Amino acid sequence: MKAAALLLAGSMALAACASDESGSGGGSGSGSTGGGSEDLRIGLAFDTGGRGDRSFNDAAVVGLEAAVEEHGGEFQDLSPNADASNRADLLTQLADEGYNPIIAVGFAYGEVIGDVVEQYPDTTFAIIDSSAETVGADNLTGLLFSEEQGSFLAGVAAATKSETGHIGFVGGVQSTLIQKFEAGYVAGAQAVNPQIIIDRQYISPEGDFSGFNAPDRGLLVAQGMYEAGADIVYHAAGGSGQGVFQAAAAAGKRAIGVDSDQYQTVDDPALQAVILTSMLKRVDTAVSSFIDSYVDGSVEGGSDIVYNLEQDGVGLATSGGFIDDIQSTIDDYRQQIVDGEIEVPTTP
Amino acid sequence: MNLLRRIGLAMFAPVLAVVVALVISSAVMAALQVNPVQVFAVMFDFGDTPSQQVTALVVILNRAVPLFLAGLAVAIAFRMGLFNIGVEGQYRLATILAAAVGAAVALPGPLHVLLIVVVAMLVAAIWAGIVGVLKVTRGVSEVISSIMMNVIALGIASYLLTGPLRGSPEGALIVSTAEIPESGWMPSLNGVFGLLGLANPPRQLFGFLVVAVVVGVAIAVLLNRTRFGFDLRAAGLSPSAASASGVDSSAMVVKTMLLSGAVAGLIGMPDLLGSTHAYSTDFTTGLGFLGIAVALLGRNKPVGIALAALLFAFLDRSLVPLQIQDFPASVVTIFQGTIVLAVVVANEIARRVARRSAERGSAAPAAVAGDGGTGPGQAASGAGSPGGAGDGGEGTGAGVSRTTGGGQRTDERQETGS
Numbered sequence: 001m002k003a004a005a006l007l008l009a010g011s012m013a014l015a016a017c018a019s020d021e022s023g024s025g026g027g028s029g030s031g032s033t034g035g036g037s038e039d040l041r042i043g044l045a046f047d048t049g050g051r052g053d054r055s056f057n058d059a060a061v062v063g064l065e066a067a068v069e070e071h072g073g074e075f076q077d078l079s080p081n082a083d084a085s086n087r088a089d090l091l092t093q094l095a096d097e098g099y100n101p102i103i104a105v106g107f108a109y110g111e112v113i114g115d116v117v118e119q120y121p122d123t124t125f126a127i128i129d130s131s132a133e134t135v136g137a138d139n140l141t142g143l144l145f146s147e148e149q150g151s152f153l154a155g156v157a158a159a160t161k162s163e164t165g166h167i168g169f170v171g172g173v174q175s176t177l178i179q180k181f182e183a184g185y186v187a188g189a190q191a192v193n194p195q196i197i198i199d200r201q202y203i204s205p206e207g208d209f210s211g212f213n214a215p216d217r218g219l220l221v222a223q224g225m226y227e228a229g230a231d232i233v234y235h236a237a238g239g240s241g242q243g244v245f246q247a248a249a250a251a252g253k254r255a256i257g258v259d260s261d262q263y264q265t266v267d268d269p270a271l272q273a274v275i276l277t278s279m280l281k282r283v284d285t286a287v288s289s290f291i292d293s294y295v296d297g298s299v300e301g302g303s304d305i306v307y308n309l310e311q312d313g314v315g316l317a318t319s320g321g322f323i324d325d326i327q328s329t330i331d332d333y334r335q336q337i338v339d340g341e342i343e344v345p346t347t348p
Numbered sequence: 349m350n351l352l353r354r355i356g357l358a359m360f361a362p363v364l365a366v367v368v369a370l371v372i373s374s375a376v377m378a379a380l381q382v383n384p385v386q387v388f389a390v391m392f393d394f395g396d397t398p399s400q401q402v403t404a405l406v407v408i409l410n411r412a413v414p415l416f417l418a419g420l421a422v423a424i425a426f427r428m429g430l431f432n433i434g435v436e437g438q439y440r441l442a443t444i445l446a447a448a449v450g451a452a453v454a455l456p457g458p459l460h461v462l463l464i465v466v467v468a469m470l471v472a473a474i475w476a477g478i479v480g481v482l483k484v485t486r487g488v489s490e491v492i493s494s495i496m497m498n499v500i501a502l503g504i505a506s507y508l509l510t511g512p513l514r515g516s517p518e519g520a521l522i523v524s525t526a527e528i529p530e531s532g533w534m535p536s537l538n539g540v541f542g543l544l545g546l547a548n549p550p551r552q553l554f555g556f557l558v559v560a561v562v563v564g565v566a567i568a569v570l571l572n573r574t575r576f577g578f579d580l581r582a583a584g585l586s587p588s589a590a591s592a593s594g595v596d597s598s599a600m601v602v603k604t605m606l607l608s609g610a611v612a613g614l615i616g617m618p619d620l621l622g623s624t625h626a627y628s629t630d631f632t633t634g635l636g637f638l639g640i641a642v643a644l645l646g647r648n649k650p651v652g653i654a655l656a657a658l659l660f661a662f663l664d665r666s667l668v669p670l671q672i673q674d675f676p677a678s679v680v681t682i683f684q685g686t687i688v689l690a691v692v693v694a695n696e697i698a699r700r701v702a703r704r705s706a707e708r709g710s711a712a713p714a715a716v717a718g719d720g721g722t723g724p725g726q727a728a729s730g731a732g733s734p735g736g737a738g739d740g741g742e743g744t745g746a747g748v749s750r751t752t753g754g755g756q757r758t759d760e761r762q763e764t765g766s
Contacts, residue, residue, distance in 0.1 A: 078671045081664050082681075085632040089407060092550075093668045096400065107521040108630045119550055130521060174506075175629060176521050205506035206523060207629040347519075 040073025042291060043099030045090040047106025048209050050079030053239040054265040055258060056283060060105045060128065062260075063287030070288075071295050084209065088112040095120040101294045103287060104128065107177055108209070113140065124299055126290050128283060129177060131304050142304035143286040147177070147279075148184030148344045149337050150314030151234070154256050154279040155188025156333050157316060158232040159196050160326045161254070161276060166197040168225035170244050172212040172237035174202035176347075181236035181258070181279070183348040191333065191342070199225045199233075200348075203240055211240060218243030226251035232276060234258070242266075248274040254322075259283065263319035278317040282307060310338045353705075361698035362645060362652060365690035366659075372690070373683040382675055390673050391666040398547035404665060406551045411661035412654075413560045413618045414632070418639025419646055419653035420567055421612035425490075426648045427571060428604040429584040434479055434494030435612045436636025437501025442472035443616030444505045444525065447627040448513045450620075451526035460532040461621060465559075468613040475501060476609025480602040490605070498636075505627075515626065524628030534621035556618035563611065568650040580604055612636065641688045647695065660684065 044064060046057045064075045076099055078090045087109055094102050095116070101124040104113055110130035117125050117137040125140045132142035158167045169185055171178040182200055189196050201221050204211030211217070218240030222233050226247060234256040235244040241257060248255040249270050257263065257278030266272055286307055293299050307313020316323065316330060323330065336342045374384040394404040418435055425432035446468035455463060479497060482488040515526030536552035571577035583590040583600050591597045615635050616627075624631065642660055646652030663684055667677045 076672060078668060079677060081667050083632050083634040083638075084630070085411070086407075086664065086668065087630075089665070089668050092403075093672060096395075097672055111522050111624075111628065111630055174510075176519060176523065205503060206510050207506050207631065208502060208633060209630070210633075 040068070040071050040291075040295065041099045042067070042073065042075040043091075043094030043097075043102035044075055044077040045087070045094065045102065045104045045109065046077060046079045047108055048080060048084045048212060051077060053213070054262065054267070055238050055241060055260050056281070057105055057238075058265065059260045059281070059283035060103065060287050063284030064103075064291070066284065067288040067291035071291065084108065088116060091116040091125075092119065095123045100124055101126060101291065101299075103290070104130075105283070106130075110135075124294055124301070126287075128286065132302060133304055136302060138301040141290065141299060141301055143283075143290060144304050144306045145281050145283075145286070145314055146306060146308035146344075147236075147281060147314060148180045148187075148346050149309045150279045150281060150316070151181045151184030151236070152188035152191075152337065152342070152344045153309075153316050153330055153334060154234050154277065155185040155190075156192050156330055157277055157323050157326065158185070158234060158256060159189040159192035160329055161323070162193075162196070162232050164229050164231045165193065165195065166199070166229045166231065168199040168222065168230040168233035169201070170218060170221050170225070170233055170235040170237050170240070171200070171202040172218075172235075172240055173204050173209055174206050174211075178202070178236050179348050180346045181234075183345045185234050186348060187345055188333070192329075197229075199228060199230055201225070203237055212238035214240045215243035215246070219247045222247035222255070223251070226253050232256065234279070236279075242271075245271040245274055257317070261317040261319050263317060272320065275320060276322045277320075280315045280317050282313050282315075285313060309334055358647070358649070358652075360701070361647060361694040362656070362691065364697070365645065365687055365694040368690040368694065369683055369686040372686045373679065376682050377679055380676065382679070386673075387670065387675050387679055390669050390675060391662070393669060399549055402541060402547050403549040403551050406549050406553045407665050408658065408661045409557060410551070410554050410618065410622075411664050412657040413554050413557050414615050414635050415638060415642050415660050416560055416564065416654050416657035417611060417615045417618075418635045419642030419657055420564060420639075420650060421608050421615065421636075422639045422643040423646065423648040423650075423653055424567065424571075424580075424611060425604055425608040426643055427584050428580050428600065429587070430480075430483075430601065430604060430608070431491045432476065432479070432494055432605065432608050432612075433491060433640065434476060434497045434501075434636070435608075435615070435639050436634070437494075437498035438472040438475045438609050438612040439468075439615035439636055440505045440631075440633070441475055441501040442468040442613035443620055443631065444508055444513065444627040445471045446613075446616070447525045447528060447620055448508070450528040450532045451515065451626070454529060455531060457531045460529075461534055464528070464532055464621065465614065465617055468617060469610040470613070472613030473606045473609040476605045476612060477602060480605030483605075484598040484601050509627065509629065513627075516628070522628050522630055524626040526626065528620070528625045532621070533625060536622065552622060554618040554622040556614075556622055559614070560618070563614065564650045564654060567611070571650075576603070615639070641684070641691075644691050644695070645687060659687075 042064060044060060051057055051061060061077065068075055076094065078094065080087055080090060091102060091104060091113065104125065104127045107129040109127055113125065113127055114135045117135065117140045121139060123139060126143055127140065128143045130142055131144065132140040167189060169182055171182055186198055189198055202211065203214055203217045203221055218235065218237050222244040225233050232254045233244055233248065235241040236258045237244065241262065244255050245266060253274070254276045255274050257275050259281045260278065261280060262278045263272055263275045266275060309315065318324065333342065337344060377384045377387060394401040421435050422432055446464045449467045450460065450464040453463065475497060479490050479494045482493050483490050509523055509525065513525045514523060516522065516524045534555040537555050537557060538548055538553055541548050571580065579590065579595045579600055583595055583597050587597055616631065619632060620627065638660065642653055642656045645656035663680050667680050670679060671677045
């Protein structure tokens with residue numbers, strides 16, 4: 001019941017700030033060529049957690065807003081229902097309403113998008129975090145990230161900054177994708193300090209997506225790590241990360257954010273102070289440059305675009321200035337990864 | 349007249365609940381500066397083309413089928429006075445094992461489907477049966493044990509999926525079991541649309557709809573027209589009276605949990621047989637918990653549960669069009685939440701009204717005066733006001749126990765009065 005009340009309160013708060021969602025339709029798209037002569041109408045289908053997670057999903061919105069700013073037009077974003085059983089409906093509705101291109105945010109769409117792209121051959125689709133090559137339709141592009149590379153740098157930062165030689169990792173769901181974060185983080189921390197103790201824990205097991213949206217459980221897990229002696233915890237847990245920050249603030253320790261620059265998005269000075277850095281996954285860049293190429297008419301389709309350290313598709317945020325003193329160490333490791341001297345593992 | 353009154357009473361609580369929920373959510377919408385009338389118009393707008401309209405219908409029905417089965421599974425236990433919160437774990441574990449068995453064998457069409465369904469029912473029944481056995485032999489509350497069994501079931505399902513039953517290639521983001529061969533798929537009912545002269549939508553209507561209807565009818569007959577059903581309901585209404593009249597309540601608890609579990613095993617079947625053909629990490633979750641709300645709304649009667657499932661499915665479908673029209677989708681969440689709350693309250697009110705009207709119907713005219721006298725007493729005990737406190741003067745317990753104590757005492761007075 002408490003969870004239900006929280007959910008209700010949360011969704012009401014969301015609803016209150018959702019009124020200006022697609023208000024930027026006024027700009028004329030006269031400068032656009034190739035993609036369509038009329039106004040750009042972009043559809044965006046969110047993953048569980050939906051808009052307002054201050055992390056992964058919101059990063060996609062930032063990218064969309066930038067694209068709309070540049071090319072004009074409007075966008076429509078949709079969130080799935082609580083158990084996300086209507087993912088296919090979100091995509092088909094957007095296509096029915098004439099939105100084009102349509103971007104599916106999250107690998108969970110990988111299962112349903114195959115049928116949808118077949119059903120709407122004239123609509124251009126993109127999917128974040130899932131490969132389009134396995135689907136093989138030429139109106140679908142996969143936007144992928146080398147999360148393990150960015151997480152490696154997060155591990156470097158954590159190990160360098162840790163005073164206790166003990167750090168932690170909180171994963172949202174024990175899935176292949178999140179294990180990439182874990183693998184990179186562990187490798188990075190051990191590269192700096194081979195003896196470091198790393199607590200690793202996932203909020204929910206594979207198949208149970210609740211771990212991406214459970215700040216209360218994120219708090220409990222992180223609390224346990226801080227009490228066990230960890231002084232820096234990295235989370236790859238979407239909306240649950242808020243709980244990790246709260247645990248850090250309560251314990252007077254530090255945490256590392258994920259996906260967005262959470263120092264900027266967290267909206268609470270007390271929590272801001274604990275965010276050492278964030279592992280940036282530039283979903284915004286991926287989204288806006290995909291729309292750029294759609295407008296140019298240069299979307300290839302049927303292939304994947306991988307964003308890694310080299311193109312700054314992943315990286316570390318410097319907001320707050322907490323890692324300025326170790327920037328040279330980080331840059332050093334970054335260069336080694338870009339040069340291929342360090343091969344970052346993708347599985348723990 | 350009697351029938352009419354019974355129907356009226358049966359409808360009273362759910363209708364009241366829906367109306368109260370409508371009023372509350374309209375008020376919330378108004379507070380958010382959203383026009384409720386427009387919102388409801390969008391909810392009922394199924395699209396312009398016949399194909400879109402039929403698709404909307406298919407989406408609703410496809411969603412309603414598992415919700416109905418989940419509600420039914422919960423309701424069977426509810427009727428016996430058992431709270432089976434473990435439906436969630438029961439169906440998840442059942443679905444993954446059924447998917448694995450289905451993928452491992454090759455049989456002619458109908459037999460293959462039957463085997464998958466039977467495996468699912470067996471697994472879920474056994475899982476639920478454990479709860480029943482624990483309750484009977486060790487007195488473990490089924491609420492506690494079924495919640496704990498959920499956690500265990502989800503853990504096992506997760507282990508099986510990522511371990512021995514993994515069918516997807518290493519490194520795939522969505523982990524799934526091996527796909528069930530085509531002989532184990534259930535054909536869709538889309539042919540029916542042709543027969544009815546409707547447009548054939550791109551979405552497939554689950555063939556499992558037919559099974560769900562049959563199961564619903566079978567459960568209704570079982571509960572209302574058989575000795576077993578009578579014993580079950582009697583034990584639910586008054587365990588002591590039931591055992592005094594020769595019902596073996598321990599055996600009934602186990603049997604009821606087995607039956608509830610068997611139905612729970614069917615929840616994942618529409619998706620498994622009709623669309624996904626494998627159990628994967630993004631298989632629909634949470635249906636077991638939604639089933640509790642659906643069963644409550646349907647007052648634990650199969651017809652009511654069917655209507656409740658359709659209502660929930662209808663609300664669920666409207667999420668997408670609402671967002672497209674720039675209305676906050678949370679309206680639906682608020683509506684669903686208030687419905688469940690309102691149902692609990694309305695059921696209680698309906699129960700009191702039913703009891704009072706039954707008393708009025710059976711008692712001699714002299715009892716009417718006594719009945720009138722208890723009216724304020726009940727109200728007072730409900731509100732925990734001085735009337736109830738004075739009544740419970742000798743029972744100085746906590747506030748809650750005092751009010752219930754007051755309520756019971758009022759009942760006694762009623763009995764002596766009549």
